[in-house]
Amino acid sequence: MAVPHDVVVLGGGVVGATCAWRLAEQGLHVLLVDPEPGAGASHAAAGMLAPVSEMHGSEPALLRLGLHAAGGFADHAARVQEASGLGVGYRPTGTLLVALDAGDRARLADVRRRQEQWGLQVERLSAAQCRQREPLLDPAVVAGTLVPGDHQVDPRRLVTAVLRAARERGVEFRRTTGEPAVTAGRVTGVRTPQGEVAAGRVVLATGARATAHAPVRPVKGQVLRLRGNGSPVPHHVVRGTVRDRAVYVVPREDGEVVVGATTEDLGYDTTVTAGAVRDLLQDACALVPALAELELAEAVARSRPGSPDNLPLIGAGDVEGLVLAVGHGRNGVLLSAVTAQAVTALVTGQDVPPPVAACAPGRFEELVRWRG
Ligand SMILES: Cc1cc2nc3c(=O)[nH]c(=O)nc-3n(C[C@H](O)[C@H](O)[C@H](O)COP(=O)(O)OP(=O)(O)OC[C@H]3O[C@@H](n4cnc5c(N)ncnc54)[C@H](O)[C@@H]3O)c2cc1C
Incomplete structure (x- = not known):
């Protein structure tokens, strides 16, 4: 007789795959359901790990979350690499923000002031310093900001590696679509075109397809x-x-x-x-x-x-046993490891780290409605 799954993860993009791997590392019996793992937004993503370059000054919770994620990403990349035996293309080469005219230069200077007020590591560069660092820049570049802490990873290689790490940890895969199955306000598993799969917990990580279950x-x-x-x-x-x-x-x-x-x-x-x-x-x-x-x-x-406020939704859904891991917007690659860590904590009854606690779906209480 088949052993029932502890958790079914719906969606095998960078977020769901990382959740499945980390849950299996905890000894849980995990099933990942996705018709084409890695083929969603994760397939297109550039892989910038760029909380500072993406800072607009009006989203402190997102900045705190991004910095928390960026601080741990090198370790995460090394762990994925070790667990899978595959490279993930992590490059700590820094980001250069460049200005092409006086208006741009003023905008960069304004953002830099706010970045410095936040204590972020940024360095003002003259046109000559920009070209010294990056000789291929157009001669029209008049100034720049170096953000040494904004790194990058190759999302396609990362997802491939995480999926392999998950498989080696015992995660089972089913190449089909699924929906959470709910009885009397509680998740009982997932419904797939091939039938229902029983599980006590369902992690919803279907990215931009989660619109029926969350304000995404x-x-x-x-x-x-x-x-x-x-x-x-x-x-x-x-x-x-x-x-x-x-x-x-x-x-x-x-x-x-x-x-x-x-x-x-x-x-x-x-x-x-x-x-x-x-x-x-x-x-x-x-x-x-x-x-x-x-x-x-x-x-x-x-x-x-x-998501409505650009923060992801990570935490309990409005049905018992449903955990949301959606709404990562422009930052899902960056936030994948901290999301998986938080989802694992939620499923195993541990505390969620403070920057991720701000992502609790309950902040949209009136919006998160089960329509299944
Ligand atoms: C052009 C572009 C550039 C980007 N650049 C960056 C960047 O530089 N840095 C960064 O951090 N982020 C970037 N992002 C954002 C990032 O790609 C997303 O935030 C991230 O991929 C979200 O991951 P996910 O796993 O939630 O969703 P996805 O990667 O979309 O995965 C969702 C998965 O769910 C599956 N699925 C859907 N419906 C079902 C169902 N009913 N049942 C089962 N499975 C289902 C899909 O097949 C898919 O594999 C970029 C995105 C785009 C589009």
């Missing part, structure tokens, strides 16, 4: 992958604003360069548009002209799981 909305992002084939590429993550559009360039250790990303408040949509490809290439080449020589290897669109 899809936020479309289109992103490009360029391939160097030996051509020179930047060393740092480079970010800037071109024609009022934010653009980033993320160089991987294998010569791949990720250029992103659009932010479009559409429904769930994976269409790549000609206009987005044109804008992303134009804007990225305005920062680093040499990118024009690279091969355009891939263009992809996925939906980020946005």
